[in-house]
Amino acid sequence: MIDLRVLRDAPDLVRASQLRRGADPSLVDSAVDLDARRRAALTDFERLRAEQKGLGKEVATASGEAKAELLGRAKALAEQVRTAQADAEAAAAELEEVVGRIGNVALDGVPAGGEDDFVVLREVGSPRDLAAEYGADFVPLDHLDLGERLRAIDTVRGAKVSGARFYYLTGVGARLELALLNAAMDAALAAGFTPMITPTLVKPEVMRGTGFLGEHADEVYRLEADDLYLVGTSEVALAGYHADEILDLSTGPQRYAGWSACYRREAGSYGKDTRGIIRVHQFHKVEMFSYTSVEDAEAEHERLLALEEQMLALAELPYRVIDTAAGDLGSSAARKFDCEAWLPSQQRYLELTSTSNCTTYQARRLGVRERTASGETRAVATLNGTLGTTRWIVAILENHQQADGSVRVPVGLRPYLGGLEVLPVVAPA
RNA sequence: GGAGGGCUGGCUGAGCGGCCGAAAGCGACGGUCUUGAAAACCGUUGAUGCGGGACACCCCCGUAUCCAAGGGUUCGAAUCCCUUGCCCUCCGCCA
Structure with missing residues (x-):
């Protein structure tokens, strides 16, 4: 697996390597896009998850009517968290699939071609x-x-x-x-x-x-x-x-x-x-x-x-x-x-x-x-x-x-x- | 093949469905003390991702994930349930 940081910071390097290998350079662009999508999805999930955890603590200390009301909110939130998590996982899996198809970056001096x-x-x-x-x-x-x-x-x-x-x-x-x-x-x-x-x-x-x-x-x-x-x-x-x-x-x-x-x-x-x-x-x-x-x-x-x-x-x-x-x-x-x-x-x-x-x-x-x-x-x-x-x-x-x-x-x-x-x-x- | 028991941080080992990324001890690292060392005492001490802080890195802050793996129940799981793997004990069988 290539270094995602290199992919992000120096995509040209990876693209050039792909070309020297006679491999598909567009994989690099797909990977960069998918990486951005994955990070966005992850941020969404984390925000919701943090909210859920906070709400959970309130539920634990509440009682009676207040508790019932909190539970209602928590249930709705739980559903959102599930969805967000699934999105983030799907994005990560897609990224991994594409990144896995990118070969190692050939060192300087390696002859191009087959x-x-x-x-x-x-x-x-x-x-x-x-x-x-x-x-x-x-x-x-x-x-x-x-x-x-x-x-x-x-x-x-x-x-x-x-x-x-x-x-x-x-x-x-x-x-x-x-x-x-x-x-x-x-x-x-x-x-x-x-x-x-x-x-x-x-x-x-x-x-x-x-x-x-x-x-x-x-x-x-x-x-x-x-x-x-x-x-x-x-x-x-x-x-x-x-x-x-x-x-x-x-x-x-x-x-x-x-x-x-x-x-x-x-x-x-x-x-x-x-x-x-x-x-x-x-x-x-x-x-x-x-x-x-x-x-x-x-x-x-x-x-x-x-x-x-x-x-x-x-x-x-x-x-x-x-x-x-x-x-x-x-x-x-x-x-x-x-x-x-x-x-x-x-x-x-x-x-x-x-x-x-x-x-x-x-x-x-x-x-x-x-x-x-x-x-x-x-x-x-x-x-x-x-x-x-x-x-x-x-x-x-x-x-x-x-x-x-x-x-x-x-x-x-x-x-x-x-x-x-x-x-x-x-x-x- | 059958019957049980187990799997928690570098190691040992606690852990009630919410206050647990997790007690305590050991180890390691830093410091005090010492001519130096040991002992003693004090402190620090898991990994990874993401976001932010003039953001290459280090660092700091926030946040999430990870208690064998995967799935489920639940508002909430190290803790309950299921499946798988591995380890240990016993029985059987066979090198």
Whole structure:
């Protein structure tokens, strides 16, 4: 939720942000009008309510005929109070509906436009030249071919048991995921994050508060019988962790690293990334989440990005960092950096991490505040970022494949695989 | 699954349908005292919205809302009724 004060005092700022996002700027004008209407209705209600309270006190002390007369007046007034209250509540609800559709104000520097209007900040490492290494006629295997030869990935049985976009990680595949996620947890721990294993089912208000029930509500699994939602990321549970609390950030940001399963319906992505485990309904992820003061948010964002890059370096993957365009931010984020690894089989980049600065947008809706040195309360900023996911296996297998279809284990992951240096082919094609 | 008991401010814990945003204690903060600290004593101490005061903020004044959540009864609800959630105890069942 955007700050109503900003909406009131600087509607141009919000309007400009909407335009950069390719969203509807007229929502801002509707919201300003509705805000004025709500305040007027509230004032009416308060005046009547105060009158009612005063009259109530007279009723309490009166008796006999005077009391009967007062009661008559009080009854009439009660009806007016009811009406005024209903008006005020209706106006507030209407305002909330419109305000909820306005996205966070994109930070200065965020490129305008949609999905394709990102800016590449840097490219790190260089894609392997497999033709030069293994001969001009070498055809790189994709992650699924490799995964099947290593007996690491089984999508056939995943589909048999659960349907399309489900898979088993088997043997070294399962070990590789555990290794990667353990390495991610260790990196987070070393950087001062508190490790967390979080619930993956959450209540509607938490899901709504984190902003996942907006435009992309159909991406989320819902358990009708229990009125609970399956999370698409532990960000949801970590953001909800301090909901309705007043935090003490005087000693710096509060940092959490969540490990959880993630569930996504992938509605609307029919036919996209159908092969292998690039786009699946269920996967695991280690996610960083920070609560900071507004002042610290941008520095924390850089910090999260640096940690992501540290993990990509540990996995020895070539990647680029992009500054996502305003239209591709999602409602809560004010800025978002993605790291995309090179995918040899497809000759393209694939998103492996995403870190968002949600400024106070998410915290305001969830009621997460801090107490400042001077004693007031105010909304905190929230940030999140990916440290490792099942999808990383795709990039690791493809980028570290060897001529015979085996896969070299990045040095940094070896300690997590009992010193294993190579994932050997056990099921040749 | 069944039967009871409970849910009040940072914590403990009172609370008769109107005088209750709520006693008291603890904690915290400020002060007195002290070379300093402790103790003692004095004082302050919930959140949020709205309106006003030369109104960006702080501050002051007024007002409303919040006693698990939602609904109802009533001129008036922390207090009575209903529904839901959560916690505790007991019984049963199953990891």
